Amino acid sequence: MAKLIIDSNDFSRMLKRISHEILERNSGPDKLILIGMHTRGVPLAERISGFIENIEGIKIPTAQLDVSFYRDDTDVKIKTDISPTIIDLNINNSNVILIDDVLFTGRSVRAAMDALMDYGRPSSIQLSVLVDRGHRELPISPDYVGKNIPTSRNEKVNVLIAEIDGKDGVEIS
Amino acid sequence: MKKIIKNGKVFDGISGKIKQQDVLIIDGVIQDVGNIDISDADIEIIDASNYIVSPGFIDIHSHLREPGYEYKETIASGTRAASKGGFTTICAMPTTIPALDSKDSIDYFQDLCKQRSIIKVHPIGAVTINRKGKEIVEMQALADSGVVGFSDDGEPIHDSNIMRMSLEYSKMVSRPIMNHCDDRGINYRAEGVMNDGFLAQRLGCSGIPNAAEASMLSRDIFLTELTGGLYHACHISAAQSVDVLKIAKERGINYSAEVTPHHLTITEDFILGPDDQNREQISENAYNTFAKVFPPLRTKSDIQSLIEGINNDLISIIATDHAPHGYEDKMTTFNQAAFGISNFETTLGSVLQLFYSKDIKLEKLLKCLTSNPAEFLGKKLGKLTKGYPADIVIIDLNKEWKVDISNFVSLGKNSPLQGTKFKGKILQTFVDGEIVYFDDKGHNG
Amino acid sequence: MIADNKLNNLLDIDQLSKNDILYIFEFAEKLSSILNGPVKKVPVLRGKTVINYFSEPSTRTRVSFENAGKILSADVINVSSSGSSDEKGESFINTVQTLESIGADILIIRHSDSGAPYFVSRNIQIPVINAGDGSHAHPTQTLIDLYTIYKSIGEIEGLNLTILGDNIHSRVSRSAVLGFSTMGAKVTFCSPTTMNANYLSENDVNNYPSITYTSDLKDALSESDLIMTLRTQFERKSSLVFPNINEYTRMFKLSNESLKYAPDKAKILHPGPMNLGVEIDGYVSESDRSLINQQVMNSVAIRMALLIILIGEHTLDSI
Numbered sequence: 001m002a003k004l005i006i007d008s009n010d011f012s013r014m015l016k017r018i019s020h021e022i023l024e025r026n027s028g029p030d031k032l033i034l035i036g037m038h039t040r041g042v043p044l045a046e047r048i049s050g051f052i053e054n055i056e057g058i059k060i061p062t063a064q065l066d067v068s069f070y071r072d073d074t075d076v077k078i079k080t081d082i083s084p085t086i087i088d089l090n091i092n093n094s095n096v097i098l099i100d101d102v103l104f105t106g107r108s109v110r111a112a113m114d115a116l117m118d119y120g121r122p123s124s125i126q127l128s129v130l131v132d133r134g135h136r137e138l139p140i141s142p143d144y145v146g147k148n149i150p151t152s153r154n155e156k157v158n159v160l161i162a163e164i165d166g167k168d169g170v171e172i173s
Numbered sequence: 174m175k176k177i178i179k180n181g182k183v184f185d186g187i188s189g190k191i192k193q194q195d196v197l198i199i200d201g202v203i204q205d206v207g208n209i210d211i212s213d214a215d216i217e218i219i220d221a222s223n224y225i226v227s228p229g230f231i232d233i234h235s236h237l238r239e240p241g242y243e244y245k246e247t248i249a250s251g252t253r254a255a256s257k258g259g260f261t262t263i264c265a266m267p268t269t270i271p272a273l274d275s276k277d278s279i280d281y282f283q284d285l286c287k288q289r290s291i292i293k294v295h296p297i298g299a300v301t302i303n304r305k306g307k308e309i310v311e312m313q314a315l316a317d318s319g320v321v322g323f324s325d326d327g328e329p330i331h332d333s334n335i336m337r338m339s340l341e342y343s344k345m346v347s348r349p350i351m352n353h354c355d356d357r358g359i360n361y362r363a364e365g366v367m368n369d370g371f372l373a374q375r376l377g378c379s380g381i382p383n384a385a386e387a388s389m390l391s392r393d394i395f396l397t398e399l400t401g402g403l404y405h406a407c408h409i410s411a412a413q414s415v416d417v418l419k420i421a422k423e424r425g426i427n428y429s430a431e432v433t434p435h436h437l438t439i440t441e442d443f444i445l446g447p448d449d450q451n452r453e454q455i456s457e458n459a460y461n462t463f464a465k466v467f468p469p470l471r472t473k474s475d476i477q478s479l480i481e482g483i484n485n486d487l488i489s490i491i492a493t494d495h496a497p498h499g500y501e502d503k504m505t506t507f508n509q510a511a512f513g514i515s516n517f518e519t520t521l522g523s524v525l526q527l528f529y530s531k532d533i534k535l536e537k538l539l540k541c542l543t544s545n546p547a548e549f550l551g552k553k554l555g556k557l558t559k560g561y562p563a564d565i566v567i568i569d570l571n572k573e574w575k576v577d578i579s580n581f582v583s584l585g586k587n588s589p590l591q592g593t594k595f596k597g598k599i600l601q602t603f604v605d606g607e608i609v610y611f612d613d614k615g616h617n618g
Numbered sequence: 619m620i621a622d623n624k625l626n627n628l629l630d631i632d633q634l635s636k637n638d639i640l641y642i643f644e645f646a647e648k649l650s651s652i653l654n655g656p657v658k659k660v661p662v663l664r665g666k667t668v669i670n671y672f673s674e675p676s677t678r679t680r681v682s683f684e685n686a687g688k689i690l691s692a693d694v695i696n697v698s699s700s701g702s703s704d705e706k707g708e709s710f711i712n713t714v715q716t717l718e719s720i721g722a723d724i725l726i727i728r729h730s731d732s733g734a735p736y737f738v739s740r741n742i743q744i745p746v747i748n749a750g751d752g753s754h755a756h757p758t759q760t761l762i763d764l765y766t767i768y769k770s771i772g773e774i775e776g777l778n779l780t781i782l783g784d785n786i787h788s789r790v791s792r793s794a795v796l797g798f799s800t801m802g803a804k805v806t807f808c809s810p811t812t813m814n815a816n817y818l819s820e821n822d823v824n825n826y827p828s829i830t831y832t833s834d835l836k837d838a839l840s841e842s843d844l845i846m847t848l849r850t851q852f853e854r855k856s857s858l859v860f861p862n863i864n865e866y867t868r869m870f871k872l873s874n875e876s877l878k879y880a881p882d883k884a885k886i887l888h889p890g891p892m893n894l895g896v897e898i899d900g901y902v903s904e905s906d907r908s909l910i911n912q913q914v915m916n917s918v919a920i921r922m923a924l925l926i927i928l929i930g931e932h933t934l935d936s937i
Binding site: 118119 | 655657662934
Binding site: 371374376377454456457462501504507509 | 629630709729731732733734737739740751753786815817821825826
C-alpha cells in the first residue's frame with residue numbers, strides 16, 4: 001500500500017543541501033543551534049550537525065524538544081516513549097533551527113515555539129523540514145524544505161530514518 | 174351513626190385467628206362482631222370483601238416533633254401520616270421543646286393534640302428533667318396529666334442510680350420506664366454512627382457495637398428483677414439483646430420490649446446506597462444518611478434473632494420509632510447527619526415482607542401492632558369486640574405498590590426505602606368509627 | 619477504566635485497576651520532565667479552575683495539589699473551613715454547590731468526616747478528588763507511595779508490606795491496603811491491639827484483601843520488604859487507646875534497633891508529617907533505606923497526572 005517517493009540516496013542529498021542552505025542563509029555556523037522535534041526530528045538534527053561539521057569543521061550544538069504538553073490538538077495522544085526535552089544549552093541570542101520530519105498543520109511548530117520561549121529568547125527561530133505536505137491550519141511556513149509533496153488529508157506521509165526505522169526514505173500511504 | 178363493615182377477614186385480637194366476619198359500629202363503638210344480618214335503612218355499609226379488617230395499629234414509640242421542631246413534623250402532619258400507615262393511637266416521645274418533663278408542658282401538648290391531631294395521641298414523659306439524666310421528674314404529676322410511660326429516649330439512662338430509682342418509683346405511679354439502651358462509654362474512640370463491624374471500618378466510621386445495647390439492657394433487666402419495677406426496652410436491635418431477654422423470661426422477670434420495622438427487615442448494607450446491596454465496591458452512593466438511625470441497622474444474623482424474638486414472644490411489640498427530619502438534617506456528611514427514619518407510612522409494607530417470606534405469621538404481626546401494645550398501655554384498645562372503640566383498619570393484603578417518598582404525608586422525607594416494592598396497603602383507617610384515612614387512589618396507591 | 623474515559627472522580631483507589639495505576643505512573647513519569655525544566659509551567663490546563671476545599675488543616679497535601687495545578691497553568695483557589703455544621707452561614711453542601719456554580723472545573727476535597735467526598739460527588743456534576751476523608755481513604759497518597767516503590771524497586775507484585783502503627787484511625791492505611799493489594803503485594807498490620815482495624819484484618823469478606831495481623835514488631839519486620847510507618851498521635855481522643863508514649867515507642871517505634879529485625883533490602887515509607895521520636899526516629903527517616911523524601915518529591919507529578927486525566931484533554935498513547 002505504501003509508495004516510496006524518496007529513496008535513501010535522495011534522502012541523503014536533501015539533507016546535505018539543507019545543511020548548505022542553513023549555512024548560507026546564516027552566513028556561517030556562528031550562533032547556530034539545531035533543535036530536533038518529535039521523534040524523528042532528533043536524529044535529523046544530529047545528521048545535519050554532522051554534515052555542517054564536515055563542511056565547516058565546527059560542531060554545532062544540538063538539543064531535543066518534546067512538545068506534548070504545549071499542543072492544542074488533543075486528539076493526538078502523548079507519546080510515552082520519547083525522552084523528555086533536553087536543552088542544556090543557553091539559547092539566548094542564538095539562531096535556533098527547529099528541525100522536524102514532516103510539516104503538516106503547523107500546530108506542532110507553534111507548540112515548539114511556545115516551548116522554546118520558556119527556555120530563553122533566541123535571536124531568531126528558523127524552521128527546517130524534510131517534507132512539506134501542505135494543509136496548513138496556522139500561518140507557519142518553513143525556511144528550509146527537503147521536498148514539497150502535495151497530499152490529500154487522509155493520506156499518511158511516513159519519513160523513515162535509519163536510526164529508528166532501519167532505513168532512510170519517505171513513503172506515502 | 175350506624176356502620177357495618179361487611180365480609181372482611183377479621184382479626185379480632187382475641188381469638189388469635191382471622192375469620193370472615195362483619196363488624197357493627199354504633200356511635201363510634203363496636204357493637205358486635207360476627208355474621209351479622211342487618212337491614213336498617215340508615216346504616217352505612219362498608220364492603221371489605223377480600224380485605225383484612227384489623228384493630229387500628231398502636232404505636233408506643235414515635236416522635237411528633239411539635240412543639241419545638243415543627244420543620245421536621247407537626248402534630249397535624251405526623252398524625253395524618255400515622256393514619257395513612259394504619260395507626261389509630263400513637264405515643265409521642267418527649268423529644269420536644271420544651272421537653273415533656275412537667276405538668277405544664279404535658280398539658281400544653283395535650284391541648285395541641287386536641288386541636289391538631291386526627292388520631293389518638295398519648296404523651297410519654299421524660300424520666301429526668303430535660304432528659305439530661307440528672308434529676309427525676311415529678312412522675313406522679315405527669316402520670317396524672319396523662320403520660321403513659323417515662324423515657325429519656327434519644328438519651329440512655331446512663332446513671333445506674335437514676336435507673337434503679339426510677340424503676341422503684343415506677344411501681345408507685347404504675348407507668349413503665351422505657352429505656353433507650355446505649356452504653357456510650359464503650360465507644361471510647363469516637364461517637365458511633367453505624368453498626369460496629371467490618372462495614373464501619375471499611376467506611377472509616379465509628380461503630381456502635383451490639384455490646385453497647387446488650388450490656389445496658391442487661392443492667393436494666395437485673396435492676397428490674399431487683400426492684401420489681403415496670404421496665405420496657407425500646408427498639409431492640411442486637412442478637413445479644415434477644416438473648417438477654419431470654420434470660421429475663423427464664424428468670425420470670427417482668428418486662429416488655431419493642432422492635433422497629435426497619436430493624437426487622439433491612440441491614441447496614443443500606444448505608445452503601447439504596448441499590449448497592451453488595452460490599453464489593455463502594456460507589457458514589459455510599460454513606461447514605463437515610464440509613465443512619467439509632468440503634469443502627471445491623472446484620473442478617475441480628476435480624477434472624479429479632480424474628481426469633483418475636484416468634485418466641487420475647488419481644489411482643491412492634492413500634493415504629495418514627496423519626497422525621499428536615500432536609501438539611503440529612504443532607505450532610507454521614508457523621509453530622511441526624512439519626513432517624515420516617516416510617517409511619519412504610520411500616521405495614523415492611524412487616525408484611527416477613528409474612529410473605531414466611532418468617533412471622535400474619536396473626537403474630539398484627540398482634541404486635543395491636544393488642545400487645547394496647548396491653549402495654551393498659552387501655553381498652555387493640556381489639557375488635559363489643560364495647561371497644563371502633564379504631565379499625567382495612568388492609569388490602571395483595572395490593573402491590575412502590576415507595577415514593579415524594580408522596581409521603583409526613584414532613585419527614587428521610588426514608589431509605591425509596592423505590593422499594595411492597596405488597597400490602599392500608600385502604601381505610603377509622604378512629605372511633607370515623608374515617609380518618611381513605612386510600613382514594615383506590616388501586617394505584 | 620481510565621482507558622475508556624470512564625473515570626470521573628477519584629474517591630478511593632479501589633476504583634482503579636492495576637492497568638489504570640500503571641497508566642498513571644507513565645503519565646507521572648512523563649510529567650516529571652517539566653519539573654526538571656527551566657520554567658515549571660506548561661499550558662495543559664490553562665483556563666481550568668481547580669478548587670482545593672480543605673476542612674482539615676494540611677500543608678503538604680494542599681500545597682502539593684496547588685503546585686500541581688499551577689504548573690499546568692490552571693487557576694487554583696484554596697478554600698478552607700472548619701467543616702462542622704456549627705459554622706454560621708452556608709451549609710457544607712451549599713458551599714460546595716456554590717463553588718461549582720462559580721466555575722470550578724474540579725474540586726479537591728479534604729474533610730474530617732469519612733464519606734464527605736462521596737456525599738459531594740453525588741450532589742455535583744464536576745469531578746471530585748478525595749484528598750483525605752476522615753479515617754476512610756487517601757487515594758492520592760497511596761498512588762504516590764506505589765509510584766515511589768515502582769521507581770525505586772520496580773515490580774510490586776509479591777512484595778510484603780507491613781503497615782506499622784495506628785491502623786484503626788488511618789485513612790492512609792485503608793487506601794494502602796486496597797492499592798498495594800491491587801498491585802499484588804501482601805499486607806500485614808502491625809499495631810497494638812487497641813489500634814488495630816480488627817474487622818479488616820480478621821476479614822473473610824470476598825472482595826476485600828486478606829490482611830495478616832500481629833502486635834509483635836519483630837515478627838512483622840522479619841518478612842517485610844516495605845515498612846510503612848503511620849503517624850501516631852497522642853493529642854486527640856485516640857490517646858485513650860494507649861497508656862502513654864513511652865510504652866508505645868518501646869514496643870512499636872521504628873528505630874535503628876528495631877530496624878535490625880528487618881531484611882537489609884527493606885524500604886521505609888511514611889506519609890508524613892512525621893512524629894519524630896514517636897513512631898520513627900530521625901536516623902531511620904534519613905537513612906538510605908528511607909524513601910520518604912522521594913514520596914514527597916513524587917507527590918506533585920502524580921497529582922499533575924490525576925488533574926490531567928480528570929479535567930485535561932490530553933491522553934497517553936499507551937495502555
